[in-house]
Amino acid sequence: MFFAPVVRTRATAPAFRSFDRNFERFVNDAFFGDGLGRGLQLQQDDKAWTVTLDLPGVAREDLSIQIEGAIVRIETKAEARRQYKAAYELPQEIDVEATTAKLENGVLTLTLAKKQPVSNARVIEVK
Structure with a gap:
């Protein structure tokens, strides 16, 4: 599975920044961390x-x-x-x-x- 970064303009970047961080944290925990949960x-x-x-x-x-x-x-x-x-x-x-x-x-x-x-x-x- 491959996740590619999305390029956004400066006007929309702040609105999606927290969503991007949460999504990245979820993907990293689910696929590369301890799994979906302990x-x-x-x-x-x-x-x-x-x-x-x-x-x-x-x-x-x-x-x-x-x-x-x-x-x-x-x-x-x-x-x-x-x-x-x-x-x-x-x-x-x-x-x-x-x-x-x-x-x-x-x-x-x-x-x-x-x-x-x-x-x-x-x-x-x-x-």
Whole structure:
């Protein structure tokens, strides 16, 4: 992945400077730093992503995982002992039917199956 700097005129530069710094900090932390957060590991193969997340003190019944398209939302219920709320966007849609989640000893392991793209291309007869 390559991020190229954007050249702006002096008139618009101050308005975007803080956004640029925040975006650069996010990209550096996400791809070159500790990852998206401490205790989070992301592995990928041809068929799925495997997300391992440390959630000590969270019970299975207090955890809610929602998948919509390429976005995964993980959160705990309001009455849970430990509160956690995060959303992650992956570069490809997730196949919900083939996805699994497992919570053991405070470690949540999500196996997010990649949805295979379907081609809608049709052959048209030339007359």
